[in-house]
Amino acid sequence: MSSYRIVRGDTLSGIAKRYGTSVSALMQANPKIKNANLIYAGDTLNIPGRSDGFGPSRPNAPQQGPSIRPQPDPSPIDTPPSGRSGDAFNTARQYLGWNAADLKVSNNAVGRAMHDWVPNNVNCANFVSGVLRASGQISDREHHNGVYGLMNNLDRNPNFRRVSLQDARPGDVVSMRTPGGQHVVMFAGWKDGRPQFIGSNNVNRDGSQRVTISGMNYPIMAIHQYQG
Numbered sequence: 001m002s003s004y005r006i007v008r009g010d011t012l013s014g015i016a017k018r019y020g021t022s023v024s025a026l027m028q029a030n031p032k033i034k035n036a037n038l039i040y041a042g043d044t045l046n047i048p049g050r051s052d053g054f055g056p057s058r059p060n061a062p063q064q065g066p067s068i069r070p071q072p073d074p075s076p077i078d079t080p081p082s083g084r085s086g087d088a089f090n091t092a093r094q095y096l097g098w099n100a101a102d103l104k105v106s107n108n109a110v111g112r113a114m115h116d117w118v119p120n121n122v123n124c125a126n127f128v129s130g131v132l133r134a135s136g137q138i139s140d141r142e143h144h145n146g147v148y149g150l151m152n153n154l155d156r157n158p159n160f161r162r163v164s165l166q167d168a169r170p171g172d173v174v175s176m177r178t179p180g181g182q183h184v185v186m187f188a189g190w191k192d193g194r195p196q197f198i199g200s201n202n203v204n205r206d207g208s209q210r211v212t213i214s215g216m217n218y219p220i221m222a223i224h225q226y227q228g
Helices: 012-018 021-029 085-093 107-112 124-134 148-158
Strands: 002-005 043-048 160-162 173-178 182-192 194-201 212-216 220-226
Touching: 002 194, 021 043, 085 107, 085 124, 085 160, 085 182, 085 194, 107 124, 124 148, 124 182, 124 194, 148 160, 148 173, 148 182
Parallel strands: none
Antiparallel strands: 002 043, 160 220, 173 182, 173 220, 182 194, 194 212
């Protein structure tokens, strides 16, 4: 899910057409909008995408690696959780194999923290935000269902700092650029010299998301590590 800042002259129908979505989907992603004909310049909209962009790479596209097939029950990862970031990793790992559709309406800590109105194919930031909230690392106000919005909130949070992949710990928040837009997951350690990530990913046949661990090779925009 991406975001868009409304400018003077915008209409909800025009924004929907520009981003290949619908007015009803925009209103569902932005529950603060009560009247489709009344939006305000300067406000930020959540833009629902067809998916969070996680899935097989398109052929001949730039900056893409081979097709990605996450496994719900991977073999052991080389690096164990460490530090407080590991708290978030251990929280996320409890929900491996859960469909986002079921998790966000469940009565467990992460499910209660997630927003159940988010479409089932764009829950990556909703899941990561829910894990961070359930782990006590962010507040309810810092929860965001868009990748850039969550990145910005973590940049403003003094308990987080940006680190390199080489310095990443399990539970660190990893924001990526994908062919479909953006995707956000958590670092899960190293396996056979390759980084692994856990998150809500578009792996179900209908394009909806499930919590899985796998390797990914999309360009990384930011890695946020909890320091609190």
